[in-house]
Amino acid sequence: xxxxAAPFVPARAQDRRATAxxxxxxGVAGAGxxxxxxxxxxxxxxxTAPERTTQVLFDGVAVPVAPDGRFVIAxxxxxxxxxxxxxMRDDGSIVRDTLTVAPRAWDISRLATLPKxxxxxxxxxxxxxxxxxxxxxxxxxxxDAQGWxxxxxxxxxxxxxxxxxxQRIYQNGEAGSYHxxxxxxxxxxxxxxxxADGVVILAADHPFTLEGNLLMIDHGMGVNxxxxxxxxxxxxxxxxxxRGQPVALSGATGRATGPHLHWSLRxxxxxxxxxxxxxxxxxxxx
Numbered sequence: 001x002x003x004x005a006a007p008f009v010p011a012r013a014q015d016r017r018a019t020a021x022x023x024x025x026x027g028v029a030g031a032g033x034x035x036x037x038x039x040x041x042x043x044x045x046x047x048t049a050p051e052r053t054t055q056v057l058f059d060g061v062a063v064p065v066a067p068d069g070r071f072v073i074a075x076x077x078x079x080x081x082x083x084x085x086x087x088m089r090d091d092g093s094i095v096r097d098t099l100t101v102a103p104r105a106w107d108i109s110r111l112a113t114l115p116k117x118x119x120x121x122x123x124x125x126x127x128x129x130x131x132x133x134x135x136x137x138x139x140x141x142x143x144d145a146q147g148w149x150x151x152x153x154x155x156x157x158x159x160x161x162x163x164x165x166x167q168r169i170y171q172n173g174e175a176g177s178y179h180x181x182x183x184x185x186x187x188x189x190x191x192x193x194x195x196a197d198g199v200v201i202l203a204a205d206h207p208f209t210l211e212g213n214l215l216m217i218d219h220g221m222g223v224n225x226x227x228x229x230x231x232x233x234x235x236x237x238x239x240x241x242x243r244g245q246p247v248a249l250s251g252a253t254g255r256a257t258g259p260h261l262h263w264s265l266r267x268x269x270x271x272x273x274x275x276x277x278x279x280x281x282x283x284x285x286x
């Protein structure tokens with residue numbers, strides 16, 4: 001019940017960091033919070049507040065807390081070295097914790113002789129504002145989805161062609177946008193499944209200029225998935241989907257140089273690394 005793009009950059013080879021272990025914060029903190037997840041740039045953490053908590057602030061901003069005390073926080077790709085959590089309890093007491101956020105070594109390509117090529121204008125300027133408004137409106141929708149509680153599964157398997165957070169630096173030091181999702185090379189028409197339970201909040205009825213056929217699924221608590229460059233979308237806005245349910249087919253629509261799935265994950269405005277949420281890519285049987 002509803003209550004309220006990045007270019008494809010083929011990698012030379014799958015980076016070994018794609019399956020490397022990352023720092024985790026499982027267990028009980030001295031302040032009384034309990035954590036499970038990766039306290040690292042691009043990481044998502046499922047947490048439990050101290051007993052009798054009435055409100056939780058993450059870096060000074062209130063986050064929703066479920067009746068059982070569970071909630072979600074995440075760290076953007078460019079998150080700083082620390083973050084704060086504050087729990088306010090029904091007796092007026094306050095519980096505080098300072099979180100240490102591990103840095104990442106991002107895959108940066110320096111192309112000193114290659115100029116940055118702008119997106120074609122003026123057609124892009126005419127179409128893009130409405131597309132961005134649709135995406136922003138979808139992310140503002142709050143649903144009763146409970147997928148945020150689940151272990152996420154991979155929406156498809158295959159070769160990881162571009163890692164989350166990778167970036168190109170062009171001629172004269174001009175930086176391109178970093179890759180806000182993770183790309184899996186797949187032939188057009190490959191089945192894509194929902195990584196966790198959720199509610200469809202956007203199912204584009206036409207290809208967007210960059211994202212192509214775009215599907216967005218809300219998993220609850222501010223966590224949402226975006227699938228880009230699809231050849232077909234098989235669900236509609238408002239549909240409840242289950243983890244592992246087929247929802248779309250891969251493709252190369254929008255700004256893409258080859259068929260693949262671009263999977264983006266966000267918690268509120270924080271961009272999250274799907275690899276840290278879904279874990280290492282399952283081995284593909286030949």
